[in-house]
Amino acid sequence: MTLKVFVDRMSQPSRAVILFCKVNNIQFEEVKIDLAKRQHLSQEFAEINPLRQVPAIVDGRFKLSESHAILIYLSGAFPGVADHWYPADVSKRAKIHSVLDWHHLNLRFGAMKYVFNTTLAPAFGRPLDPKAAAVAEKTLDSSLSTIESVWLKGSGKFLLGSYQPSIADLSLVCEIMQLEVLDEKDRARILSPYKKVRVWIEATKASIQPHFDDVHGILYRAKEKFQKQREITTLHSKM
Amino acid sequence: MTLKVFVDRMSQPSRAVILFCKVNNIQFEEVKIDLAKRQHLSQEFAEINPLRQVPAIVDGRFKLSESHAILIYLSGAFPGVADHWYPADVSKRAKIHSVLDWHHLNLRFGAMKYVFNTTLAPAFGRPLDPKAAAVAEKTLDSSLSTIESVWLKGSGKFLLGSYQPSIADLSLVCEIMQLEVLDEKDRARILSPYKKVRVWIEATKASIQPHFDDVHGILYRAKEKFQKQREITTLHSKM
Numbered sequence: 176m177t178l179k180v181f182v183d184r185m186s187q188p189s190r191a192v193i194l195f196c197k198v199n200n201i202q203f204e205e206v207k208i209d210l211a212k213r214q215h216l217s218q219e220f221a222e223i224n225p226l227r228q229v230p231a232i233v234d235g236r237f238k239l240s241e242s243h244a245i246l247i248y249l250s251g252a253f254p255g256v257a258d259h260w261y262p263a264d265v266s267k268r269a270k271i272h273s274v275l276d277w278h279h280l281n282l283r284f285g286a287m288k289y290v291f292n293t294t295l296a297p298a299f300g301r302p303l304d305p306k307a308a309a310v311a312e313k314t315l316d317s318s319l320s321t322i323e324s325v326w327l328k329g330s331g332k333f334l335l336g337s338y339q340p341s342i343a344d345l346s347l348v349c350e351i352m353q354l355e356v357l358d359e360k361d362r363a364r365i366l367s368p369y370k371k372v373r374v375w376i377e378a379t380k381a382s383i384q385p386h387f388d389d390v391h392g393i394l395y396r397a398k399e400k401f402q403k404q405r406e407i408t409t410l411h412s413k414m
Numbered sequence: 415m416t417l418k419v420f421v422d423r424m425s426q427p428s429r430a431v432i433l434f435c436k437v438n439n440i441q442f443e444e445v446k447i448d449l450a451k452r453q454h455l456s457q458e459f460a461e462i463n464p465l466r467q468v469p470a471i472v473d474g475r476f477k478l479s480e481s482h483a484i485l486i487y488l489s490g491a492f493p494g495v496a497d498h499w500y501p502a503d504v505s506k507r508a509k510i511h512s513v514l515d516w517h518h519l520n521l522r523f524g525a526m527k528y529v530f531n532t533t534l535a536p537a538f539g540r541p542l543d544p545k546a547a548a549v550a551e552k553t554l555d556s557s558l559s560t561i562e563s564v565w566l567k568g569s570g571k572f573l574l575g576s577y578q579p580s581i582a583d584l585s586l587v588c589e590i591m592q593l594e595v596l597d598e599k600d601r602a603r604i605l606s607p608y609k610k611v612r613v614w615i616e617a618t619k620a621s622i623q624p625h626f627d628d629v630h631g632i633l634y635r636a637k638e639k640f641q642k643q644r645e646i647t648t649l650h651s652k653m
Contacts, residue, residue, distance in 0.1 A: 225564045226516065237505050244511035251504045265490045266476055272483035277465065279518030325464045 178203040179233040184393040188242030189230040191349040197386040246342040259339035274343040285315030332378040348379040417442040418472040423632040427481030428469040430588040436625040485581040498578035513582040524554030571617040587618040
């Protein structure tokens with residue numbers, strides 16, 4: 176029975192799971208759960224994931240949610256996944272867990288809240304909130320600073336000094352990619368102080384091409400749409 | 415070389431790591447990093463953990479932070495840890511990761527922000543913030559509801575329907591324990607709707623005694639101190 180992956184490509188952890196399957200030649204069926212249409216709140220989807228969030232997977236009779244748990248499960252359950260994604264070595268594995276645990280209340284919290292409160296909120300019927308965005312930007316900036324000075328301190332191009340990407344690189348880069356939908360000057364202001372971070376993002380992208388751009392196509396199109404909206408708003412404000 | 419555990423027993427993830435060592439007979443040296451004295455911000459501690467947070471461990475030359483990563487590492491690196499804490503079975507392990515990943519932006523975020531904004535803030539030179547507390551209480555309540563209806567759905571007394579505790583039970587119960595420092599009527603209001611949660615907390619405590627009460631002694635004393643402070647404040651407001 177084929178692995179089923181329940182995702183919305185507009186969700187960054189969903190993109191991480193799809194990319195992991197593609198780059199590791201794991202056969203899967205992609206089932207779209209449209210967040211904008213609130214399909215994740217349906218009773219039918221609650222049978223798959225009672226937390227009503229994407230991504231979620233069904234592998235035979237086994238159901239699982241939370242992207243990091245899914246990435247780790249796929250690494251163990253599917254033969255052929257290269258060791259560098261989730262090394263068997265206890266110490267290397269522990270360091271990857273450390274980054275993934277850190278991620279939730281730092282990079283994920285900061286990036287998600289900043290993008291929501293500066294850009295996405297109206298699409299969910301909520302007003303933009305500059306004050307909440309300013310608070311989120313502090314967490315986002317501090318997280319990028321930690322990636323630059325702690326997680327990218329080693330000699331390799333990837334997190335924890337590695338020479339090949341792990342599931343931590345995949346998860347964190349997919350999270351940062353949502354900054355694409357911001358106004359370009361905001362995105363530049365946020366990322367420009369962190370040279371190592373910018374080099375690492377490009378290295379991670381390159382290691383997963385052509386899948387990376389394919390799976391992020393929806394985000395690149397959203398970027399254009401939000402940019403056009405901003406231009407129209409600016410034009411109206413000058414009229 | 416003995417495992418060194420850098421902790422402040424006032425921190426709930428610190429307590430989880432200490433308890434795990436004690437209950438599994440892992441020999442360790444407890445090194446206190448006093449958060450109230452800002453010892454976690456010292457340059458000396460930054461050599462141990464550049465994130466400047468507790469808990470952190472040093473095992474020989476290996477350094478690690480983040481409590482979940484530490485609990486998983488200890489399960490693998492120290493022989494004699496019973497399988498139920500972190501099962502070798504890929505599917506059982508995946509479910510535990512799922513709970514632990516969920517924890518950060520749900521139970522931990524809600525409980526930590528609620529306790530800080532209703533009780534702890536003045537000790538850190540910050541004002542109490544009823545508005546932030548109200549927002550946090552929603553996350554806390556929703557998290558307890560998820561534990562009750564999703565994670566405790568199975569037949570066993572522990573999370574995921576298990577008959578013995580895992581590192582997920584340990585981590586989540588230690589987090590909830592910080593509610594002890596609240597005014598009793600607030601604690602009762604928050605926990606009373608969730609009977610399964612209350613039974614599960616007691617089962618988890620019982621499975622780790624006498625260590626549980628020993629390690630939580632500092633919290634029980636803090637509870638008394640905060641209660642006395644509240645009584646004095648109430649008395650003054652009536653004079």
